[in-house]
Amino acid sequence: MTLPDSAVVPDAAGPLVDAMAQLHKAAATLELPDGLHELLGSPRREMAVSIPLRRDDGSIAVYSGYRVQHNFTRGPAKGGLRYAPSVDLDEVRALAMWMTWKCALVDVPYGGAKGGVAIDPRTHSTAELERVTRRYTSEILPIIGPEVDIPAPDIGTDERTMAWIMDTYSVARGYTVTGIVTGKPLSLGGSQGRAMATSRGVAHIALLAMASRGIDPAHATAAVQGFGKVGYGAARFLAEAGVKVRAVSDVDGAVYAHDGLDIAHLAAHVERTGTVAGFDGAEAIDPASVLTLDVDVVVPAAVEGVLTEENAPKVQARIVVEGANGPTTGAADAILKERDVLVVPDILANAGGVVVSYFEWVQANQAYQWSEREVNDRLEERMARAWHDVVAHSGAHGMTYREAATVLAVERVVDAHRLRGLYP
Missing domain, CATH: 3.40.50.10860 (Leucine Dehydrogenase, chain A, domain 1)
Structure with missing residues (x-):
């Protein structure tokens, strides 16, 4: 199957190339006709x-x-x-x-x-x-x-x-109109649990991935690239689960502690200084090395395209959990698959934010607020269900988790499209 000439054509490199390649592979697997493939590839x-x-x-x-x-x-x-x-x-x-x-x-x-x-x-x-x-x-x-x-x-x-x-x-x-955005302050109709939802979802999925590989969190190690909205919370929740978070990085630097960072103290340092650099509870390391450290789990939680053809062969972790959107290039994906590194794709791993955004939108429509426990319990249930769907599809069809997740998602959109039909 080839991408129709009238579809969006991305530049030679970048996240859109990877997104379109993932769609192309899913469309071929699902044997979609060219017209439907073009529809899905065009905003x-x-x-x-x-x-x-x-x-x-x-x-x-x-x-x-x-x-x-x-x-x-x-x-x-x-x-x-x-x-x-x-x-x-x-x-x-x-x-x-x-x-x-x-x-x-x-x-x-x-x-x-x-x-x-x-x-x-x-x-x-x-x-x-x-x-x-x-x-x-x-x-x-x-x-x-x-x-x-x-x-x-x-x-x-x-x-x-x-x-x-x-x-x-x-x-x-x-x-x-409170429903126009999500992620609002609580006093303006925001939801309990929204601020940490993406991070909490990343941690839930990381723990499920560890269990699937027989890794006990109490004896596990991790590194987190990025210490912003997603990275900080992911590091915190993993540490609370018993995982030693050995390294984190941000745009200004990276810090490492073999026996695990004190995430609470590091967060306080970042609150004072605006960066992880200079934290006296750890040693400074090259930020680029965070992705290739000797740990069980790596969480790229910053920007897209950070795991590449150049550094993927050096990744020592057994599991990569994509806290950011599109952090792994197509070339890196192929290398990690060949090396039997489990990559949990972004559309699964970091979906906690949109799940709780949906909860916030529902609450705005109802003019009613759920408790934080209700939100977190519903988030965990939704993430676990998606995880098991992906694992089952992957096992049944011999796919990577990214392939399985994309095929499942594309198929659901296609099913909805076919039920609705095409107007006029």
Whole structure:
């Protein structure tokens, strides 16, 4: 099967290449006709916007922003908003496609979307980021809504960003619309357990993966790349389960302790200094080495494309749990498969965030708040169900977990599409 000429054609390298290759393989396995394959590979809607910003010193800067809605077949589009200098349209397209598969895999009634602004939030004041967020929201306002497309936090954004989006949207509508975003502050209709949901899901899946390989958490070791929203929580929950987290890294450095880092003290250090670098409870190491340390589990929890053809042969871990979206390139995937390294794919491993985002959206629609215990119990049940679905499909069809997860997700979207039909 070949990709139809009219489908989105990515650049020669990057996350969209990997996303399209994964879809191509799933489509071939499912023997999808070319037209349906093309439909699944093409975003339903894309918007690129120019975002002018009056900076605090009075100068004017202009940034590029994007919102891509990949699929609506199973429900409204859902996906995060990323602020990073590297953001471009192909990256957002890939992330939106992965969101479609992620939502289908964990059986939440959403399609996939993603947004991004090519800006470095670390070099802007809070007031500047608020102005950027509100202008971006006003530009994409015609294509978002609680029944259309629901943004959420991602790299470089947080619950405060979501509050600005909610307020901007609500002002435009003339009444408060809490369901327009998820990942909001609790006082504005957010959900208990949402802040740590992705991390908690990563830890649940990592522990299930360890059990599948006969690894006792009490005698296990791990390394986590990234110490932000996902990485910190993943490290914390793994440590609470008895795993020795030997190393973590962020954009400024990496630290290592053979007998395990004190995650609580490290988090306090990061709160004071903004980085893991300089933590006196560990030794400094090369950040690139975190992925190849002698540990049982590696959790890449930062950005895409960090496990590559160059470093995959050096990975010593028996298990890779993808806390980030698209951290493993296609070439690295093939190498890790050959070396019998178990790779738990992003659309399974880090789906906890969208699961609890769904719970938050449901609570907003009901004007009712669940307890944190209810949220966490339902999250664990949903993640365990998806894990067992993937393991069963993998075993029955001789697939890697990524192949099995993608085939299952694509098949669910295809089934919904076939039931709905094509209009007109």
